Amino acid sequence: MPLILSSGIALGLVITLHTRSEMIKFGTSALIPEVQCRSFFIEIGPLVTALLIAGRVGAGMGASLAEMRATEQIDAIEALSVDSFKLLVVPRIAACVLALPLLTMFMDFCGVLSGFLLEHFLSHLSLQLYIARALRGVEWSSFIPPTAKTAVFGFIIGTVSCFFGYTTNQGAEGVRRAATNSVVVSSLLVILADVLLVKLIFILFPETAV
Amino acid sequence: MSNANIPAVALDRVSKAFGEKQVLRDVSLSVAERETICILGRSGTGKSVTLKLIIALIKPDAGHIWVGGEDITQLEGLPLSRVRRQMGFLFQNAALFDFLTVYDNLALPLRRLTRRSDQEIAEIIDRVLCQVGLSGDRQKMPVELSGGMKKRAGLARALVLEPQILLVDEPSSGLDRITASEIDDLLLEQKRRTTMIIVTHDVHGARRIADRFAVLDRGELAALGKPQDLEEHENETVRKLVTEA
Numbered sequence: 470m471p472l473i474l475s476s477g478i479a480l481g482l483v484i485t486l487h488t489r490s491e492m493i494k495f496g497t498s499a500l501i502p503e504v505q506c507r508s509f510f511i512e513i514g515p516l517v518t519a520l521l522i523a524g525r526v527g528a529g530m531g532a533s534l535a536e537m538r539a540t541e542q543i544d545a546i547e548a549l550s551v552d553s554f555k556l557l558v559v560p561r562i563a564a565c566v567l568a569l570p571l572l573t574m575f576m577d578f579c580g581v582l583s584g585f586l587l588e589h590f591l592s593h594l595s596l597q598l599y600i601a602r603a604l605r606g607v608e609w610s611s612f613i614p615p616t617a618k619t620a621v622f623g624f625i626i627g628t629v630s631c632f633f634g635y636t637t638n639q640g641a642e643g644v645r646r647a648a649t650n651s652v653v654v655s656s657l658l659v660i661l662a663d664v665l666l667v668k669l670i671f672i673l674f675p676e677t678a679v
Numbered sequence: 680m681s682n683a684n685i686p687a688v689a690l691d692r693v694s695k696a697f698g699e700k701q702v703l704r705d706v707s708l709s710v711a712e713r714e715t716i717c718i719l720g721r722s723g724t725g726k727s728v729t730l731k732l733i734i735a736l737i738k739p740d741a742g743h744i745w746v747g748g749e750d751i752t753q754l755e756g757l758p759l760s761r762v763r764r765q766m767g768f769l770f771q772n773a774a775l776f777d778f779l780t781v782y783d784n785l786a787l788p789l790r791r792l793t794r795r796s797d798q799e800i801a802e803i804i805d806r807v808l809c810q811v812g813l814s815g816d817r818q819k820m821p822v823e824l825s826g827g828m829k830k831r832a833g834l835a836r837a838l839v840l841e842p843q844i845l846l847v848d849e850p851s852s853g854l855d856r857i858t859a860s861e862i863d864d865l866l867l868e869q870k871r872r873t874t875m876i877i878v879t880h881d882v883h884g885a886r887r888i889a890d891r892f893a894v895l896d897r898g899e900l901a902a903l904g905k906p907q908d909l910e911e912h913e914n915e916t917v918r919k920l921v922t923e924a
Contacts, residue, residue: 537777544736545774548767549788549840550760556791 472521473572477579480517484508485584489591498592502603505584510612514577516663519622522569523655527630530561531651534634535644543635558631565627569619577616610674618666622659629655685748687712687844687874688733693742695728702728704898705742712843715866715875717885719920720895726878727771729895730846733876734766735759746844764792767842767873771849773833775821781808781832782817785839792840803839811835811865827858834865845869847877851884863887882921894920 485505492498534557537543546553581603588594630651637643688710695703702725710716718726731737732744735751743750746762754762775784785804789795795803808814811831816824824832830850837845850866851859863884869875870888879885885892886906894902894909894917902909902917909921 540772540777541770541774542776544731545768545770545776545836546787547736548734548763548770549792549836550763551788551791552760 470572470575472525473518473576474579476517476521477514477576478583480513481505481509481580481583482587484513484580485587489588499602501588502584502594502599503606506581506603506607507611509577509580509584510607511615512667514573514580515615515619515622516659518573518576519569519619519626519659519663520656522565522572522623523626523630523659524652526565527626527651527655528648530627530630531634532644532648534558534561534631535637535647538635538637539640539644554635558635561631562624562627565623566620567623569623569626570616573616573619608676610676614670614674618663618670621662621666625658625662626655629658686710686745687714687747688876689745690729690733691743691745693729693732693739693744695725695732695737695739702898703732703739703895706895706898706900707742708893708900708903710874710876712874713870713872714890715870715877715888716891716893717889718876718878718893718895719880719882719885720901721916721920722880724895725898726895727848730768730848730876730878734763734768734846764840765842766844766846767837767840769830769833769837769845769847769850771852773821773829775824775829775832775836777821780818780820781813781824781835784821784832785836788836788840804835807835807839810838810868812861826853827855827861830854830858830862831865834862838869842873844874844876847875847879849878849880851879851881859884892921 485501488504489498489501492501492504534543537557543553543557546556585594585596585599588599589596633647633650633654637647639646686709690706690708693703693706694701706729718729720726728737732739733746735744735754739752742752744752747765749762751759751762775781776787779787782804785807786800789800789803804817805814808817811834813828813831813835816828816832821829821832847866850862854862859881866875866877866888875888877885877888889906891904892902892906892909893900896914896916901914902912906921909917912918912921
């Protein structure tokens with residue numbers, strides 16, 4: 470949560486700072502809240518949250534499972550006739566699938582809030598007017614599908630991290646390798662999946678492509 | 680063949696290699712019910728691998744392993760799980776689940792594999808922890824335990840399902856002589872009711888516990904017999920391992 474909070478606020482400030490000077494130049498400053506809101510809902514929130522979780526949670530899951538393998542804890546679970554896959558892997562993947570959309574919404578909220586605070590500080594825009602302008606061009610189809618796609622990102626992060634952690638057999642070196650591979654591979658797959666899912670969203674919700 | 684004649688565990692010409700390294704070669708061994716056998720051997724001769732083969736954590740490249748009359752090399756899934764439930768395994772480093780307390784380490788198999796109530800589970804765990812001398816440590820995390828306490832907790836977890844066969848990997852490794860002796864005492868208590876296969880380097884402890892010694896040398900079964908019978912064995916490695924103080 471602190472990672473998402475701080476990243477959301479920082480990104481919200483950066484996006485506003487970048488866009489407002491250009492938009493003021495073209496006389497479209499009234500669109501700043503909408504641009505902020507759409508950019509976070511559609512792409513920045515989902516993708517940045519997934520990459521942050523891949524780095525933080527993916528590495529942690531990969532390393533913790535690899536350590537359990539190295540210290541024979543997974544063997545001990547199997548020796549007790551308990552299915553280690555169901556006990557260790559399934560809940561982790563399920564947690565990632567459920568947590569990603571929630572964390573994405575939190576990231577969206579932080580990004581839009583920090584954008585408002587900066588706008589309020591610089592141009593004394595009221596909260597009511599900011600919200601009205603922000604949500605003017607935002608439809609459910611701009612929010613639900615991009616947020617829902619993070620469940621797929623969660624599945625990728627959970628599956629990839631658990632795979633590298635669960636299947637390692639190289640002791641302490643395996644722990645390091647599992648952590649690194651979890652981050653690198655899950656981040657890469659999240660970005661590739663994003664391309665496909667954006668295309669899929671355009672097909673299923675044509676209005677978002679306009 | 681009647682049940683009385685079926686060995687608790689039998690290895691039949693078992694071989695196992697990891698890559699180029701041949702760890703076990705044509706090992707055959709039979710352990711009778713309620714017998715205690717200690718497997719001795721130099722480091723890297725396949726002692727721990729033998730235990731993991733018996734509980735099917737790894738599969739042999741060749742040969743068969745019979746547990747209670749069932750060939751576990753042919754089993755998968757639920758049938759394998761059913762056979763494993765007859766066995767308890769004390770790992771070399773205890774392998775306690777580091778995210779659970781001692782109590783929950785013991786409760787895990789009871790909750791997952793039995794339909795006992797929470798109260799029944801608590802009673803069983805209290806009894807087993809009392810047996811191994813850890814009554815006051817049930818809420819401790821594994822990281823808070825000493826080496827000897829970890830071994831005791833690992834033994835308690837191995838015993839919590841009342842296994843008919845107990846596999847023990849290096850019960851005294853990393854422990855001082857007195858603590859190792861206390862672990863040996865706990866194993867001696869089990870001797871009357873459980874078949875035990877113990878891998879150890881501690882000949883002193885092994886002599887107290889074992890009915891027979893099995894000596895592995897370079898992946899082969901070099902000797903099998905009562906400790907006193909092996910003292911004059913023709914193989915020098917066997918003599919050294921069996922008589923080492």
